[in-house]
Amino acid sequence: MFGDDVRSAATAARSGDRAGVERLTTLLWPYVVRYCRARLGNGREASRRVGEVAQEALLVVARDVSSLASHEFPVREVYRRIAGTVNRARADAEFGIVDAPREVSLLLQRLHPVAREIMLLRVIDGLSVHDTAGVVGVPVGRVLVVQHEALRDLRGATV
Numbered sequence: 001m002f003g004d005d006v007r008s009a010a011t012a013a014r015s016g017d018r019a020g021v022e023r024l025t026t027l028l029w030p031y032v033v034r035y036c037r038a039r040l041g042n043g044r045e046a047s048r049r050v051g052e053v054a055q056e057a058l059l060v061v062a063r064d065v066s067s068l069a070s071h072e073f074p075v076r077e078v079y080r081r082i083a084g085t086v087n088r089a090r091a092d093a094e095f096g097i098v099d100a101p102r103e104v105s106l107l108l109q110r111l112h113p114v115a116r117e118i119m120l121l122r123v124i125d126g127l128s129v130h131d132t133a134g135v136v137g138v139p140v141g142r143v144l145v146v147q148h149e150a151l152r153d154l155r156g157a158t159v
Contacts, residue, residue: 003075010069013062024065025058031125032057032082038124039086057082076134079127083135107157115150118143 005027012020036054060081061068071077108116114136121132122143133140 006074010065014066014069038120057085060085076131079135107154111150115146118146119150
């Protein structure tokens, strides 16, 4: 349902409809901000940075609205595009988790980067297995296996 809303708003935006652009921005903004917060942290210093990165990520999405409108899975495509923006923004920043205790952040840092990204997308962002597979670029079965192994490793780990 959400993917259909994104696709229809992107189609309207592609045709030059200002209301379509506004609707697309309104639909995506909370998800883009949540994604950025999950990767950049939620402290006082990070809060302003999250807003800036979220705006930049939304601009990246808006620049190529035409392909988004015709994409089979528009939500996956949105996450792919904002992931690149966020990864560039956090390249020199310390890894952080939204509202998570420092111990959880330290535990997640122990995971392989792909496993950490899968855990963040599935648990923090609430993406489906299929959407997560599309964002990370691995098969659905691999997402399930990596998530299972990461959860097992996290259960046995201590800080």
